[in-house]
Amino acid sequence: MIEKVNRAKEILNQVIIGQEKVVHLIFVSLLAKGHILLESTPGSGKTKLAKSFSKISNVDFKRVQFTPDVLPSDITGIQFFNPKSQSFEMRIGPIQTNVLLVDEINRATPRTQSSLLEVMEEQQTTIEGETIHINSPFLVIATQNPIESNQGTFPLPEAQLDRFLMKIPLQYPTANQEKSILSTNQLNDPIDNIQPLLQAEEIIKMQREIMHVEVSDVVKDYLLEIIQETRTHPDSILGASTRGALAFMRAAQAHAYLQARNFVNPQDIKELAPYILSHRMMLTLEGSIKKSSQDVLYEILGQVNVPVELESH
Secondary structure (H helix, E strand, O other): OHHHHHHHHHHHHHHOOOOHHHHHHHHHHHHOOOOEEEEOOOOOOHHHHHHHHHHHHOOOEEEEEOOOOOOHHHHHEEEEEEOOOOEEEEEEOOOOOOEEEEEOHHHOOHHHHHHHHHHHHHOEEEEOOEEEEOOOOOEEEEEEOOOOOOOOOOOOOHHHHOOOOEEEEOOOOOHHHHHHHHHHOOOOOHHHHOOOOOOHHHHHHHHHHHHHOEOOHHHHHHHHHHHHHHHHOOOEEEOOOHHHHHHHHHHHHHHHHHOOOOEOOHHHHHHHHHHHHHHHOEEOHHHHHHOOHHHHHHHHHHHOOOOOOOOOO
């Protein structure tokens, strides 16, 4: 199945040019049962990326545009009285899907943002006391603009940020890559040519298989030392949670699995750390003036010794 995933990545990289790393990280998040916060400017291909990913994975896709007037029931659903049948009926919202794209998540009020907390953590939602389970696989891809003014936006609280496995910046393509984008889209939209390659059952099977990827005590100690440093660094007042540590380990297992390895090595930890930990840190006022959380994280990665693997696998 890894060969299928690699082929899927190749096809997506031909549709979404110049975002190879992002495509890989989305598959890592999917197999680790995590969610993604994409930070990018408008028009950078977020919706096309999510749609392409859903199409090649042969799973359902829905998109929600967050604005200040969106209500929690617009996301989760509502129970309403049907005068024809003289009974209450349940209408489940767009969360009943496999891949949910939440566009501009920071434009909705905190109340609406919090409507995603339960479904992101437990893959279920509660409507009028009734629990609705969401089918697997389930992936939330949320977006926000990194240069948005504070007017009309509501920054995500720490509890919401901690639900996202990764925060991934979507960079501008290079001049050559952008020229390729123009050429590729000149006659038609390449997304129209994507054929389903994966199946939901295969994704669920891979999600189970990654849990058996070995994580040695040496690698766990390295991961936990980085986690501890995010909490004790002089410029940090809030570090990664235990939920974050567990998510980190699971992502490292998925990362190794996609490289056809049955063990996690220290390099996997170091490579994934910026995407998994930077949004889980809160800096002191003085620290935030001089640095970003990512700057502090790179300091930590430079200070913590990378262990040498003691045995070959």
